[in-house]
Amino acid sequence: MRKIGFDNQKYLLEQSEQIRKRIAEFGGKLYLEFGGKLFDDYHAARVLPGFAPDSKIRMLQQMKDDVEIVIAINSEDIESNKMRGDLGITYDDDVLRLIDTFREMDLYVGSVVLTRYNNQPSAKTFFKQLENLGIKCYKHYTIAGYPSDIPHIVSDEGLGKNDFIETERSLVVITAPGPGSGKMATCLSQLYHEHKRGIAAGYAKFETFPVWNLPLKHPVNLAYEAATADLNDVNMIDPFHLEAYGKTAVNYNRDVEIFPVLNTMFERIQGKSPYKSPTDMGVNMAGYCIVDDAICCEASKMEIIRRYFSVSANIVRTLGDDTTQVKKLELLMNQAGVTPEYCPAVPKALEKEKRTQAPAGAMVLPDGRIVTGKTSTTLGAAAALLLNALKALGGIDPEIDLIEASVLEPICELKTKYLKHKNPRLHTDEVLLALTISALSSDVAKLAKEQLEKLRGGDAHFTVILSEEDEKILRRLGINVSFEPRYENERLYHQ
Numbered sequence: 001m002r003k004i005g006f007d008n009q010k011y012l013l014e015q016s017e018q019i020r021k022r023i024a025e026f027g028g029k030l031y032l033e034f035g036g037k038l039f040d041d042y043h044a045a046r047v048l049p050g051f052a053p054d055s056k057i058r059m060l061q062q063m064k065d066d067v068e069i070v071i072a073i074n075s076e077d078i079e080s081n082k083m084r085g086d087l088g089i090t091y092d093d094d095v096l097r098l099i100d101t102f103r104e105m106d107l108y109v110g111s112v113v114l115t116r117y118n119n120q121p122s123a124k125t126f127f128k129q130l131e132n133l134g135i136k137c138y139k140h141y142t143i144a145g146y147p148s149d150i151p152h153i154v155s156d157e158g159l160g161k162n163d164f165i166e167t168e169r170s171l172v173v174i175t176a177p178g179p180g181s182g183k184m185a186t187c188l189s190q191l192y193h194e195h196k197r198g199i200a201a202g203y204a205k206f207e208t209f210p211v212w213n214l215p216l217k218h219p220v221n222l223a224y225e226a227a228t229a230d231l232n233d234v235n236m237i238d239p240f241h242l243e244a245y246g247k248t249a250v251n252y253n254r255d256v257e258i259f260p261v262l263n264t265m266f267e268r269i270q271g272k273s274p275y276k277s278p279t280d281m282g283v284n285m286a287g288y289c290i291v292d293d294a295i296c297c298e299a300s301k302m303e304i305i306r307r308y309f310s311v312s313a314n315i316v317r318t319l320g321d322d323t324t325q326v327k328k329l330e331l332l333m334n335q336a337g338v339t340p341e342y343c344p345a346v347p348k349a350l351e352k353e354k355r356t357q358a359p360a361g362a363m364v365l366p367d368g369r370i371v372t373g374k375t376s377t378t379l380g381a382a383a384a385l386l387l388n389a390l391k392a393l394g395g396i397d398p399e400i401d402l403i404e405a406s407v408l409e410p411i412c413e414l415k416t417k418y419l420k421h422k423n424p425r426l427h428t429d430e431v432l433l434a435l436t437i438s439a440l441s442s443d444v445a446k447l448a449k450e451q452l453e454k455l456r457g458g459d460a461h462f463t464v465i466l467s468e469e470d471e472k473i474l475r476r477l478g479i480n481v482s483f484e485p486r487y488e489n490e491r492l493y494h495q
Helices: 008-025 042-047 055-062 075-079 091-104 121-132 183-196 219-227 239-245 253-270 293-318 324-336 345-356 381-394 405-418 428-438 443-449 468-476
Strands: 030-034 067-074 109-117 137-141 171-175 202-206 235-237 250-252 360-364 370-374 459-462 480-483
Touching (some): 008 030, 008 202, 030 183, 042 219, 075 109, 091 109, 219 324, 293 324, 381 468, 428 443, 468 480
Parallel strands (some): 030 171, 030 202
């Protein structure tokens, strides 16, 4: 059973209470910039075992009568058809997906704002599409000199030119399909317009990481640096917080660098700034909800190793030669006191490959046991490992075939003879379908299928880069996946 290091229920209660407190401090109206993922936060779930991936959205649901969501999207991202790498859809399509998701969760989406709007053709089309769908939408424009020319920014020719977003509720959550969407600028624009109308309103930021009240080099915070290696984010001691309160707090470089500018903007807009440090702006309570630090440290070290393998594999996949991110991950592993072999699945998988002379994988099950699997004539390493893990969890004899040859062989023939695949071996999705069919007539196969939910939280490592389909299926099963940065063969095209 997976060990728990984070109290999710406590987090939901304390986080919503902290946000309500911040609303009251600003006279009943708060613009809350949400950083990171509002839901499906699997990074947080991995490094804080017990954190539910949908915790933030559940927290908002507890306050749903007070919550209004505004989605910001950069018009330049619409024009360039910018894609979400994890979902494979454009940012404008993701806005529609987000609206549907929020509505399904009974959360009110008030409007969409197109930032950096400059009459881009695709942005104009999307704006019209939103209007036709009955969604309120607004335009915010590129402001010359942003963010350094503060006198111009905080004027009727700067923020004043933006549309004022009409909002109804006390907590306005500003979210977006991805980074660089203009969330903070949207909040500042709203504060400017609200102040001109004589309405008291405030701004706060909700970032889960880095966790401000954990040490700078705590594995949880190092894992955040590992996750954002491509952004060059660096955790650092908040010098403004230290000077104002004599207390150490952790923030990251971009917030620390921009704080003097933001502070001056607050003073210009509202007469005085409510904050003495970038840490003051945050409302994150995650650090107070860690109930077993050792478990979270262990999980974070494993995450750093996974990120190292992921970045290394991406270089091979893209034929890149920039090893800057790899070197940063190596530095973070060193700071955390780990090497790739720290993950027990890594040496076990390599040992299995050496012994069998075939691509192999190993998995640390949630109960701590380790199982292995290798490539065969009918199964890829991922599919073989998956079946062996199900046998172990179900107490099934390792020598028993879960799927009859009479089921496997026709599928292999279909792939090669009719679908013209060169490789007859089955991927994990095909094996799961075959196992489901076998479970209709086999009690052993049925028992194995019933173990699927118990795989969640397992750590698997493979000696070769997996296909996208295998990787996707294993992750959907809740398995943490990593692999060596090399392909099974030396072909130029890998599907």
